[in-house]
Amino acid sequence: MNKHYNIIIANTLMNNANCGCLALSISTMLLLDKILKEANISYTFYLSDSGWYDTKLHEYKYKDITLKYYACDYYNGISWKESIYKRFQQILFKTNHKKIFKQVDFIFTLGHGDSFADIYGIPRFYAINHINSIAEKFQKPICFLPQTFGPFKDKKVIEAANHSIAEASLCMARDRLSLDYIIKNVPTQKNAKEYIDMAFFLPYDKYNHSPLYIHVGLNVSGLLWNDGYTGNNEFQLKAKYKKLTFGVIDSFLETPNVMVHLIPHVPDRIKTRDDDYSVCYEIWKHYSNNNLVLSPFFTDPIEAKNYIAGLDFFIGARMHSTIAAFSSGVPVVPLAYSRKFGGLFKETLNYPFLIDLRDTTEEDCISSIMNYFKDKNELKRLIDKTNTDLVIKQKKLIVEDLKKYLKIV
Numbered sequence: 001m002n003k004h005y006n007i008i009i010a011n012t013l014m015n016n017a018n019c020g021c022l023a024l025s026i027s028t029m030l031l032l033d034k035i036l037k038e039a040n041i042s043y044t045f046y047l048s049d050s051g052w053y054d055t056k057l058h059e060y061k062y063k064d065i066t067l068k069y070y071a072c073d074y075y076n077g078i079s080w081k082e083s084i085y086k087r088f089q090q091i092l093f094k095t096n097h098k099k100i101f102k103q104v105d106f107i108f109t110l111g112h113g114d115s116f117a118d119i120y121g122i123p124r125f126y127a128i129n130h131i132n133s134i135a136e137k138f139q140k141p142i143c144f145l146p147q148t149f150g151p152f153k154d155k156k157v158i159e160a161a162n163h164s165i166a167e168a169s170l171c172m173a174r175d176r177l178s179l180d181y182i183i184k185n186v187p188t189q190k191n192a193k194e195y196i197d198m199a200f201f202l203p204y205d206k207y208n209h210s211p212l213y214i215h216v217g218l219n220v221s222g223l224l225w226n227d228g229y230t231g232n233n234e235f236q237l238k239a240k241y242k243k244l245t246f247g248v249i250d251s252f253l254e255t256p257n258v259m260v261h262l263i264p265h266v267p268d269r270i271k272t273r274d275d276d277y278s279v280c281y282e283i284w285k286h287y288s289n290n291n292l293v294l295s296p297f298f299t300d301p302i303e304a305k306n307y308i309a310g311l312d313f314f315i316g317a318r319m320h321s322t323i324a325a326f327s328s329g330v331p332v333v334p335l336a337y338s339r340k341f342g343g344l345f346k347e348t349l350n351y352p353f354l355i356d357l358r359d360t361t362e363e364d365c366i367s368s369i370m371n372y373f374k375d376k377n378e379l380k381r382l383i384d385k386t387n388t389d390l391v392i393k394q395k396k397l398i399v400e401d402l403k404k405y406l407k408i409v
Helices: 019-038 084-096 098-103 122-137 155-167 176-185 241-253 277-287 301-309 319-327 339-348 362-374 376-405
Strands: 003-010 041-048 057-062 065-072 106-109 142-147 170-173 192-194 214-219 258-262 292-294 313-316 332-336
Touching: 003 019, 003 098, 019 041, 019 057, 019 065, 019 301, 019 319, 019 376, 106 122, 122 142, 122 155, 142 376, 155 176, 170 176, 170 376, 176 192, 176 339, 214 241, 214 319, 241 258, 241 277, 241 362, 258 277, 277 292, 301 319, 313 319, 319 332, 319 339, 319 376, 332 339, 332 362, 362 376
Parallel strands: 003 041, 003 106, 041 065, 106 142, 142 170, 170 192, 214 258, 214 313, 258 292, 313 332
Antiparallel strands: 057 065
C-alpha cells in the first residue's frame, strides 16, 4: 500500500445504546474499509462524537473483519461543571486531538442520520453542525453521508445549516424531501444527489424463529412512550402512543397462531426517557402471556438485524429498526413521528405502507396495521422488488460517488 488516508467520521456513536446510530457508524466503516482496501490504500479512522474519551485504539469485529479507530473530539467546549482533575483530562484530550483536525485528509459527517435539523432542539443541531465549522476553519473537504436535511424552524439554524451545505464537497441526501430542500434553499450546492440510508449496507444473518408460529415484531420507542424528551408531546402526535401500543399487542394476541416479539432498538443499561428496553420489559411483565416474548438485550445493531430478519411481520417507531426489516425483506409498517420517515419510505423507496402518527388516531392506526398484516405477502413482494431494483442501484451510486470524493479512480 503506497497511500495512507487520515479520515474523520463525525457524529458517529459507538459507545452508545442507540442501535440505529450504531448501524450507521458500523455500516459506514465497513463500506469505507472495503473501498479503501480494494484501492490498496491504508487508513486511520478517527471518530469524533464516538462516546469514547481516551487515546487508545478501539476495535469493532465482524466475522473476519476488524475495524480499528481512535476517538477524537473538538478542542473547545470544556465543561466547567466537572472537577479540576476532570477538566484537566478534557483539556489534555481535546488539545492533543487538535492536530488530528489539522492533518486529516477527508472528513465525513453522519449527523446521527436525522439530527442535521432542529426537531430535537437547537443545541443538538449546533453540536451536530460543529464538525462543518471545523472543516471550514482548516479548509478540509467534508462529505455529508446519506442523512436527512431538516426540518428547520429557527432562522439562525436555517442560516447556519444552509452555509454548511453550501461549503460541503458532497451532500448525500437519503431521501427526496432532503434533496428538494438543498435544491430550493442552497442552489449554489451543485454536488448533491438522492441516495438511501447507510444502514442498507449493514450485514446480517437471518435468525431462525420457530416455524410453529407467525412471528410479529413490535419495536416500542421509549422516546414516544415518554412523550419525547420534554414529556409534552413534542412531536405533536395525534395518536396516543401508549394506547396504540397496547391496542396493537391486544389485536395480535387475539390473532390465531401469532407470536408477538417486543423489540427494543435503543436498549439502554440506564433507564432514560430514550430507553426502549425498560418500556418493553414493563409491557412484557404486564401481560405475562406465553405468546408475547421479549427479545434479547441487543448490544450490537447486527444482532438486532439478525433477529428482525427472521420475523414474518414488523411494526416499528424507531426508523432504523424498520430499515433493518425492509433491507432484510420483512414486511414492515413504519410508524412515523417526523418527516424523515415519509422522505425515505414514501418518496425514495416508493413504499406506501407507512402510518403517520401525527395525523392518524390510534384506532385508525390499529385498523391499518391489521389490514397490512393480512396483506403481508403483497408488502413482501413490493419490498423484494424494491431491494432488487432500486436499493442495489442506489448502493452502487453511493460507492461510485464515495470513490470520487476519496479520489479513487
